[in-house]
Amino acid sequence: xxxRTQGSGSGFRMYRPGAGDAAGSxxxxxxxxxxxxxxxxxxxxxxxxxxxxxxxxxxxxxTLARLDAELIGLATVKKRVREIAALLLIDRxxxxxxxxADRPTMHMSFTGGPGTGKTTVALRMAEMLHALGYIRKxxxxxxxxxDLVGQFIxxxxxxxxxxLAKAAGGVLFIDEAYYLFRPExxxxxxxxxxxxxxxxxxxERSSLVVIFAGYPDRMETFFSANPGLSSRxxxxxxxxxxxxxxxxxxxxxxxxxxxxxxxESAAAAFDEYLAVRMARPRFANARxxxxxxxxxxxxxxxxxxxxxxxxxxxxxxxxxxxxIYGSSVFGDRVGAxxxxxxxxxE
Amino acid sequence: MQLRQGTFSHLPDLSDIExxxxxRYALLNNWPVSIEYTDDPHPRxxxxxxxxxxxxxLDEPDGVLAEVNACRSTFPHHYIRxxxxxxxxxRQTTALSFLVQRPxxxxxxLVVRTEPEDRRQRYGLRSYATDVRAGARYRD
Numbered sequence: 001x002x003x004r005t006q007g008s009g010s011g012f013r014m015y016r017p018g019a020g021d022a023a024g025s026x027x028x029x030x031x032x033x034x035x036x037x038x039x040x041x042x043x044x045x046x047x048x049x050x051x052x053x054x055x056x057x058x059x060x061x062x063t064l065a066r067l068d069a070e071l072i073g074l075a076t077v078k079k080r081v082r083e084i085a086a087l088l089l090i091d092r093x094x095x096x097x098x099x100x101a102d103r104p105t106m107h108m109s110f111t112g113g114p115g116t117g118k119t120t121v122a123l124r125m126a127e128m129l130h131a132l133g134y135i136r137k138x139x140x141x142x143x144x145x146x147d148l149v150g151q152f153i154x155x156x157x158x159x160x161x162x163x164l165a166k167a168a169g170g171v172l173f174i175d176e177a178y179y180l181f182r183p184e185x186x187x188x189x190x191x192x193x194x195x196x197x198x199x200x201x202x203x204e205r206s207s208l209v210v211i212f213a214g215y216p217d218r219m220e221t222f223f224s225a226n227p228g229l230s231s232r233x234x235x236x237x238x239x240x241x242x243x244x245x246x247x248x249x250x251x252x253x254x255x256x257x258x259x260x261x262x263x264e265s266a267a268a269a270f271d272e273y274l275a276v277r278m279a280r281p282r283f284a285n286a287r288x289x290x291x292x293x294x295x296x297x298x299x300x301x302x303x304x305x306x307x308x309x310x311x312x313x314x315x316x317x318x319x320x321x322x323x324i325y326g327s328s329v330f331g332d333r334v335g336a337x338x339x340x341x342x343x344x345x346e
Numbered sequence: 347m348q349l350r351q352g353t354f355s356h357l358p359d360l361s362d363i364e365x366x367x368x369x370r371y372a373l374l375n376n377w378p379v380s381i382e383y384t385d386d387p388h389p390r391x392x393x394x395x396x397x398x399x400x401x402x403x404l405d406e407p408d409g410v411l412a413e414v415n416a417c418r419s420t421f422p423h424h425y426i427r428x429x430x431x432x433x434x435x436x437r438q439t440t441a442l443s444f445l446v447q448r449p450x451x452x453x454x455x456l457v458v459r460t461e462p463e464d465r466r467q468r469y470g471l472r473s474y475a476t477d478v479r480a481g482a483r484y485r486d
Binding site for chain 2: 136137139158161162164165166168169170207208
């Protein structure tokens with residue numbers, strides 16, 4: 001079995017990823033190392049614990065550093081993630097002294113517009129919770145209403161239990177959670193799902209973390225319709241829309257990840273594109289940026305094929321201003337005045 | 347009397363943690379797990395009643411343990427076993443099968459001797475539990 005479980009009678013609790021292979025060098029009497037087996041001996045009252053020796057803390061630092069580097073903006077989210085990491089780290093230190101506290105509730109609700117990074121942060125959260133030993137696997141099982149609600153009587157409970165079984169030991173990420181409960185339709189089986197979820201979230205031994213995600217106003221209605229659910233969710237985290245500078249930085253990251261780069265003044269052109277596009281309806285933050293980058297790639301490929309000349313690596317990697325201005329959001333400015341853009345997102 | 351059917355049957359009863367560990371081993375090997383129950387302990391009773399469908403695509407034993415506990419609370423006086431099926435080509439059979447619940451008092455078997463033609467002896471087994479009708483066996 002990978003890792004080591006702590007305590008004999010408590011079942012699957014506090015899986016410690018660093019504890020199995022750590023070599024404890026000669027411990028002092030006053031300062032103990034985090035990697036010795038702590039389950040039997042509690043530290044004396046005058047001992048001190050150095051958090052930096054906790055191997056789990058290093059994993060968490062790595063995860064948080066990656067979170068900071070890969071996710072742009074989202075200051076409140078990062079702050080809350082750091083707080084949760086600190087709480088779990090201190091909990092581990094307390095357990096070394098034998099100070100048992102209740103397992104903190106980690107169920108969360110992510111509210112924000114489309115493309116603001118809810119699913120991405122849920123993945124990172126799973127990694128971090130696993131690094132701190134709160135869940136057994138850094139795994140996220142994403143479900144929507146269709147995976148939980150059945151089509152006929154008696155179908156809901158097995159479906160929901162199956163989803164819970166698949167997510168066991170990890171994170172259950174319920175996207176668009178407000179569709180679960182439709183109070184206006186009395187034949188809806190969403191209420192049964194909520195009751196099963198409430199039971200599952202309440203049990204102390206449950207090794208599952210549930211994260212609800214959705215748009216803010218509808219999630220507000222959802223939680224007000226289910227007070228039991230909202231009281232079990234300990235962390236309500238909001239994902240604000242990105243600013244234009246942040247979206248430009250995200251575009252830079254995406255373009256680099258796909259081994260492209262912006263040509264000279266192409267970044268400024270993309271900035272202009274963003275300014276126009278953000279004013280139009282149905283703008284989906286980072287997802288729209290990704291779609292825009294994909295369409296730039298499309299136009300670049302088209303342009304390169306039309307040039308009928310041998311292509312070098314630089315040609316294949318560069319997105320020029322022509323690729324960006326080819327977008328139809330500029331259609332009403334660059335000449336073609338008689339042809340209005342068919343949809344606002346091109 | 348302790349029924350010696352399946353794996354680990356000569357060991358003392360497994361605790362829930364150990365059952366979970368065995369189920370996790372089965373899931374790590376990509377074997378779907380199913381739960382069956384019966385109250386007829388005869389060794390030739392191969393096909394027990396199924397408790398729900400087999401549980402596919404799992405990698406943690408929590409869901410299976412929840413089902414086992416649900417089966418235990420529904421049938422507190424039955425034998426319950428967990429099967430793991432190996433679907434790989436060349437095997438395609440049950441890979442692991444062990445009991446997770448026994449009735450509190452198992453009365454045991456009787457050897458039944460019959461005499462067909464020519465005074466030959468034919469031997470059979472009969473469980474004392476089957477004297478009572480199904481569903482009412484093993485009640486305290």
